[in-house]
Amino acid sequence: MTESAADLIITGCTVLVHDDQERIGFREDAAVVVRGGVVEAVTTAVDAAVLAAAERIDARGQVAMPGLINCHTHAPMVALRGAAEDLPTEEWFNDVVWPVESNLTEKDVELGARLACAEMIRAGVTCFADHYFAMDAVAAVVEECGMRAHLGEAYFSSQGPQGRERSLEFALRNRGGGDGRITTALAPHAPYTVDDADLAATAELAREHGLPVHLHAAENRDQTEVSLRRHGVTPIEVLERTGILDTDVLIAHGTGIVEGDLPVLERARGRVSVATAPRGYLRFAWPTTTPVRALYDLGIPVGLATDGAASNNSLDVWESMALTALVQKSSTGDPRWLTSRQALHHATLQSARAIGRGDVLGTLAPGRRADIVLVDLTGPHTQPVHDLAATLVHSARSSDVRTTIVDGRVLMRDRELLTVDVPPVVRELGERLPALLDRGHGRRIQDYKT
DSSP: OOSSOBSEEEEEEEEEEEOTTOOEEEEEEEEEEEETTEEEEEEEHHHHTTSOBSOEEEOTTEEEEEOEEEEEEOGGGGGGTTSSOSOOHHHIIIIIIHHHHTTOOHHHHHHHHHHHHHHHHHTTEEEEEEEESSHHHHHHHHHHHTOEEEEEEEEOGGGOHHHHHHHHHHHHHHTTTTTTTEEEEEEEOOTTTSOHHHHHHHHHHHHHHTOOEEEEESOSHHHHHHHHHHHSSOHHHHHHHTTGGGSOEEEEEOTTOOTTHHHHHHHTTTTEEEEEOHHHHHHTTOSOOOOHHHHHHHTOOEEEOOOOHHHHSOOOHHHHHHHHHHHHHHHHTOTTSSOHHHHHHIIIIIHHHHTTOTTTSSSOOTTSBOOEEEEEOOSGGGOSOSOHHHIIIIIOOGGGEEEEEETTEEEEETTEESSOOHHHHHHHHHHHHHHHHOOTTOOOSOOOOO
């Protein structure tokens, strides 16, 4: 460490760390030293006490851990939270969501993104992978509020070549934005809404411009079975034959991944990752979930996600972490899988790898970006602590996050948001809801026909 003052020192906390085998551990009575937006050192509180710092946070009774990453969401859909309840997937899309989304304006997207960022910052999410429309508005909100994001402009083949072109133009225009906090991707919606020609063209553009791809695929078992009946291949095999799996690709959901898909995905190991959002799968009564264990055995990262708040009602990745652990125990019939430490690995390093940032995010270690959350474990629901990993996964809540830091900048301190003013956002969004929710026009942006 240099002798000049650090930008920030967080002291007196327990720090979640990874050893050289990536095993989760905890350093007690420790300190995190931040300089220039990166972690300079994880040291002892005693050693940090003699260091000069422009800002110091006393975090006694708290755990410092890497900020959570929401690996797949549609942030502006918080405007539709609770608008389409207790419906099967097809009716949810065709009768409510896609008719409403035909009304979307850029202002609706901006306000939804602003409210979503506030929700995520308060829940300890420092980065999110977003897949939606009018994404320049989302990028502007991210830049202003200080979060980190991986953004893609979604498109359907029904939009013609212009949809794909807009997705590319957005990605090229915005990558590296927000002082490097914004990365971008090409964002075809899914194999059932984007034809093979468009997928192949997207793969070629991804290779040409060095861009990753973020899309939905094999979201549920019905999609896989319909694809097999109609085309003789699964959605994952469609991604292979169109070249998408030759790019760096983030697949949302994958609950329809079947055993025959595993060799296909294994061939793409090192390029492919999957995001799991279990609350929505339970809500839609899908019979299967993301096969996390099978993917883990192949060495494919599985990141945690919420999907949009219209299907999840929440952007709480903390809940996704607990649900992933519980649902995996149930689906495999094995109480030893997923352990709390494994769940924390998915929440940290695997989520960072899922969005292509495994080299700079996901662990509190020297040289990593200083995306940090401080979690207060002094509440009655987290005491006593017999197993700290289990306490974090199964007892702590997102409301226990006291402080959220991105790139060394404090976005929330002691539960006070510093970069988003929520009341005017809620007020203006509320004024716009009648026009947004109108379905009398009979339009849809797309039909759900898998």
